Amino acid sequence: MLVEGAILDADGARPAYVHLRKGRIVETGRLGTDGLRGRGPRVRGIVVPAPVNAHTHLGDAVSVREPPAGTVAALVRPPHGYKFRLLSETSPAAKRGAIRSALSRMVREGVAGAVDFREEGRAGVDLLRAAARGLPIEVHALGRPVARPIDPEELRRLLEVADGIGLSSAIDEDRTVRRAVALACRRAGKPYALHASEAVREDPDLYLDPRPDLLVHLARATAEDLERVRAAGVPVVVCPRSNALFGRQPDLAAMERLGLSVLLGTDNAMFHAPSVWRELEFAYVATRLRRRPVSADFLARAALVAPWRWLGVPDAARIAPGTSARPVVLRLPPDDPAYQVVTRVAEHLIVPVRSTPGRRGRRR
Numbered sequence: 406m407l408v409e410g411a412i413l414d415a416d417g418a419r420p421a422y423v424h425l426r427k428g429r430i431v432e433t434g435r436l437g438t439d440g441l442r443g444r445g446p447r448v449r450g451i452v453v454p455a456p457v458n459a460h461t462h463l464g465d466a467v468s469v470r471e472p473p474a475g476t477v478a479a480l481v482r483p484p485h486g487y488k489f490r491l492l493s494e495t496s497p498a499a500k501r502g503a504i505r506s507a508l509s510r511m512v513r514e515g516v517a518g519a520v521d522f523r524e525e526g527r528a529g530v531d532l533l534r535a536a537a538r539g540l541p542i543e544v545h546a547l548g549r550p551v552a553r554p555i556d557p558e559e560l561r562r563l564l565e566v567a568d569g570i571g572l573s574s575a576i577d578e579d580r581t582v583r584r585a586v587a588l589a590c591r592r593a594g595k596p597y598a599l600h601a602s603e604a605v606r607e608d609p610d611l612y613l614d615p616r617p618d619l620l621v622h623l624a625r626a627t628a629e630d631l632e633r634v635r636a637a638g639v640p641v642v643v644c645p646r647s648n649a650l651f652g653r654q655p656d657l658a659a660m661e662r663l664g665l666s667v668l669l670g671t672d673n674a675m676f677h678a679p680s681v682w683r684e685l686e687f688a689y690v691a692t693r694l695r696r697r698p699v700s701a702d703f704l705a706r707a708a709l710v711a712p713w714r715w716l717g718v719p720d721a722a723r724i725a726p727g728t729s730a731r732p733v734v735l736r737l738p739p740d741d742p743a744y745q746v747v748t749r750v751a752e753h754l755i756v757p758v759r760s761t762p763g764r765r766g767r768r769r
């Protein structure tokens with residue numbers, strides 16, 4: 406397939422052609438170059454690296470009804486929130502099926518990776534792995550130990566199968582718990598991630614100590630808090646649709662201005678479909694609603710570029726022969742690629758099928 410139009414990747418947007426064969430990038434070049442004949446079907450559009458959904462709770466996909474009204478705490482706070490009751494009442498087979506169908510949707514939309522906060526200890530991670538088996542998506546399972554206080558043996562066994570640990574927030578987990586988890590993660594060479602300032606503002610002194618490798622939300626963070634996060638060099642996943650459901654929004658304009666490393670996630674699968682593309686469009690529109698606009702380029706990078714860097718494979722965000730990028734083709738006008746990608750992508754996707762399975766488990 407020969408795509409003529411533009412590339413949007415870690416190096417920005419530029420007019421280009423991209424020759425794809427069996428889902429791989431064979432050649433790229435400037436438009437107007439000779440020698441483009443005889444390369445199979447031609448498509449006009451934009452080629453981007455596959456996005457990563459940087460924050461999900463896929464276990465929540467077991468919820469098939471509108472969640473009851475209530476605060477975010479009543480719905481998702483451990484250990485007795487609505488979602489935890491739902492998870493404990495649902496059979497493993499039903500959970501596995503719900504997670505697999507959520508992952509399948511992501512695959513259809515060209516998403517190449519998901520960073521999932523998987524509750525329910527080691528069994529929860531095993532279930533996620535079973536649900537993802539054979540699908541061409543890299544699932545990074547951030548597990549969560551069940552016992553409080555932390556049982557070192559449980560934590561050790563969890564880290565044998567998990568890619569890292571994802572905790573609730575500093576409000577829910579005292580410093581002893583956070584310290585034990587961060588230390589065990591460091592020893593295992595795996596990331597420790599934490600929710601922060603979601604429903605209420607939390608003090609950066611709490612959530613930055615011990616220093617996490619990833620923070621989620623910061624919807625209630627002040628500009629000063631964000632400055633502290635930037636200075637600590639901690640990347641942030643924002644989930645604008647999930648926050649909006651409870652009347653909040655992350656200050657994306659301040660994050661862009663301060664130069665934070667921002668990733669995009671779709672959060673609890675009981676609230677929203679795990680569609681990165683929908684999240685992008687909502688994020689863009691919501692910043693306009695707040696009269697705190699961000700650039701389309703900033704949001705596109707949050708979905709297509711920043712997560713690959715966080716996962717330790719920055720070249721997966723570069724459309725060039727020999728990189729590990731999985732190209733996705735968007736049949737859109739190539740004149741203003743970031744704007745097109747952020748505002749109107751969902752129904753214009755071509756996800757080239759690879760000739761070999763994905764690189765599951767290679768990243769960390």
Ligand SMILES: [Zn+2]
Pocket residue numbers: 460461462522600621672673
């Ligand atoms: Zn979350």
